[in-house]
Amino acid sequence: METFLTYLYVFLVGGFVCMLGQILVIKTSLTSARILVSFVLLGVILEATTLYDYIYSFAKSGISVPIIGFGASLAKGAILASKTKGVLGVFTGGLEATAGGITAAVIFAFVFALIFKAKTKKS
Amino acid sequence: MLKERKEQTIVFKNKPRIIGNYSIVGPKEGKGPFGKMFDYVMKDDFFGEKTYEKAERKMLEHAIFGATDKAKLNPKDIDMLVCGDLLNQIITSSYAARAYDISYLGIFSACSAMALSIGIGASMVNAGYFQNVACATSSHFSTAERQFRFPLELGNQRPPTSQWTCTASGCTVISSEGRGPYIDSVTFGKVMDFGISDVNNMGAAMAPAAMETMISVFHDTKTTPDDYDLIITGDLGKLGAEILMDLMEQQGYKLRENYCDCGQMMFYYDQNVLMGGSGCGCSASIFNSYVIERLKTGQLKNVLYIATGALLSTTSCQQGESVPGIAHAIVVKSNVVTKSKTITKKEKNKIANKVEKQLSKFKSEEN
Amino acid sequence: MDYTKRNIKYNEYVNSKIPKTRSWPSLFYAFIVGGLICMIGQGIGDGIRAIWPDLAGNAVSNYVSIILIFIASFLTGIGVYDRIGAFAGAGSIVPITGFSNSITSPAMDFKNEGIIFGLCVKMFSIAGPVIVIGVLSSAIVGLIYLFL
Numbered sequence A: 001m002e003t004f005l006t007y008l009y010v011f012l013v014g015g016f017v018c019m020l021g022q023i024l025v026i027k028t029s030l031t032s033a034r035i036l037v038s039f040v041l042l043g044v045i046l047e048a049t050t051l052y053d054y055i056y057s058f059a060k061s062g063i064s065v066p067i068i069g070f071g072a073s074l075a076k077g078a079i080l081a082s083k084t085k086g087v088l089g090v091f092t093g094g095l096e097a098t099a100g101g102i103t104a105a106v107i108f109a110f111v112f113a114l115i116f117k118a119k120t121k122k123s
Numbered sequence B: 001m002l003k004e005r006k007e008q009t010i011v012f013k014n015k016p017r018i019i020g021n022y023s024i025v026g027p028k029e030g031k032g033p034f035g036k037m038f039d040y041v042m043k044d045d046f047f048g049e050k051t052y053e054k055a056e057r058k059m060l061e062h063a064i065f066g067a068t069d070k071a072k073l074n075p076k077d078i079d080m081l082v083c084g085d086l087l088n089q090i091i092t093s094s095y096a097a098r099a100y101d102i103s104y105l106g107i108f109s110a111c112s113a114m115a116l117s118i119g120i121g122a123s124m125v126n127a128g129y130f131q132n133v134a135c136a137t138s139s140h141f142s143t144a145e146r147q148f149r150f151p152l153e154l155g156n157q158r159p160p161t162s163q164w165t166c167t168a169s170g171c172t173v174i175s176s177e178g179r180g181p182y183i184d185s186v187t188f189g190k191v192m193d194f195g196i197s198d199v200n201n202m203g204a205a206m207a208p209a210a211m212e213t214m215i216s217v218f219h220d221t222k223t224t225p226d227d228y229d230l231i232i233t234g235d236l237g238k239l240g241a242e243i244l245m246d247l248m249e250q251q252g253y254k255l256r257e258n259y260c261d262c263g264q265m266m267f268y269y270d271q272n273v274l275m276g277g278s279g280c281g282c283s284a285s286i287f288n289s290y291v292i293e294r295l296k297t298g299q300l301k302n303v304l305y306i307a308t309g310a311l312l313s314t315t316s317c318q319q320g321e322s323v324p325g326i327a328h329a330i331v332v333k334s335n336v337v338t339k340s341k342t343i344t345k346k347e348k349n350k351i352a353n354k355v356e357k358q359l360s361k362f363k364s365e366e367n
Numbered sequence C: 001m002d003y004t005k006r007n008i009k010y011n012e013y014v015n016s017k018i019p020k021t022r023s024w025p026s027l028f029y030a031f032i033v034g035g036l037i038c039m040i041g042q043g044i045g046d047g048i049r050a051i052w053p054d055l056a057g058n059a060v061s062n063y064v065s066i067i068l069i070f071i072a073s074f075l076t077g078i079g080v081y082d083r084i085g086a087f088a089g090a091g092s093i094v095p096i097t098g099f100s101n102s103i104t105s106p107a108m109d110f111k112n113e114g115i116i117f118g119l120c121v122k123m124f125s126i127a128g129p130v131i132v133i134g135v136l137s138s139a140i141v142g143l144i145y146l147f148l
Helices: A002-028 A032-048 A051-059 A067-085 A087-115 B052-070 B088-097 B110-127 B141-148 B202-220 B237-250 B262-266 B280-297 B314-318 B345-366 C003-017 C024-051 C057-077 C081-092 C096-109 C115-122 C128-147
Strands: B004-006 B009-011 B017-025 B080-085 B103-107 B132-139 B168-175 B182-187 B230-233 B259-261 B302-310 B325-333
Touching (some): A067 C096, A067 C128, A087 C128, B017 B052, B017 B280, B052 B088, B052 B345, B080 B088, B080 B110, B110 B182, B168 B280, B230 B262, B237 C003, B262 B280, C057 C081
């Protein structure tokens, strides 16, 4: 029952975040790059105000899979490292925490770009 | 050799004739309402080439060869080539012209390149400087999308006012001799900018330019919309065509059933193209297939063709500039009375094969 | 003639002509697809936790991101992701998979211009600002916390 509730929350919160993005697309006709940027910024702000941890406590992947989670890990890394390492932590913390995601994106993009060829849009 | 100038319109006294026409389109366009009219429908967007740019170039070469072949000429008989396309530094035209031993005039006028090239070509022929001039344009969805919008595989939604750049190419051969439809007049348009800055709403940006050119055609030649069998605009799309009809009505001209827009004609509604087709190949392919064939058989006698173009670049729109529009018009007339037989599919394939063979032969000769 | 006035009038007229699309279906699709992607992420996380129970929570969420990025990159490669995107809109842009798609798609597109100047240079043409803004704002937040 508990797992079911968790998944329900994940679905609802994740869907709601994406719906917010879609509202932005329709109302302001933003391009996808700007949507991503504004949601990363939102993630950083949520983490800085500790709201992110509160949402994560029940929504789990519903808030960490959207790009908000990426922004939150950046901010979390920077905050933690700034406390332990001081000024150096401000510079190294953010990317250290998200290095896995960025490296994965670069590696897979490189490999698949070499393998596959871009096709014309069908619709 | 004298020409009569009335403001923007040049009326040709020597009747430059259209002796050759050829159109080639991509698979998606081939499934549209005019799919059967085109001379050649490509099976895939690569056209046997490695990149989309090379495919577009091959399409243009193919179209030029096809048109000269239909005119029963050798490419060496062509005196001049007038070409234009959408890509930066008009690379498609220049690289396609490399394959021919002809003087080449590269033009850029965005999607209105077909009418402009025919206008220039017909002026040259009318003046007697050249005998045969080939006018061609091409556009390719994938190259245009890469240059002006987003990468092809990016998962984004197209805004509701956007149009689909047609994968198409067309070529017209104009000659001082021969039979067939002739070009009566050309009107070179003005650049109009009504302050539309939405890159995804090209129809609205181009409609004022189309209106301006259309009014000067009617004014200069003392005609009304009803005098023409068919009025076609380049690629305004559904929204742009509606705006144009409203604008023309405000100016006192009512466009009736004889008005059509190539962007709307190119695709069926359910082909998911939103406002319709765009790109210089869109009107070029319909003009070189449906319109000229009908003019040849005499089913159409008097056609006003207005190609419209949005003169934007990615740099200018990133700097927040609005999108200027341009439109050029040509009037094509036909005095053919007899009905010639229509070309069957078999004959069409025959011509396409012949063109292919000649093209490879010509290239090997070059080497 | 006053051009500014004419342009404003024309813009207003054009905006009134633009067909109003129904936004409810697209919101619904974005909701469903976005929710599903998050649920897949949760499922992967739970799977990893079940197999390696000793892993720290941080490592699990990193693995989840990496696996989702891999899936999205692969779907982009075989030409499926842009179709999902055309259907779901922001539903497939906002999740981390959209970030992956926006890196893989320009890389694929500009392969023909060469590995270095095409693929590598253009790779971040869409996702670049995401990393720039993210790093910049996180550094600012870190700096603020340093002095708190």
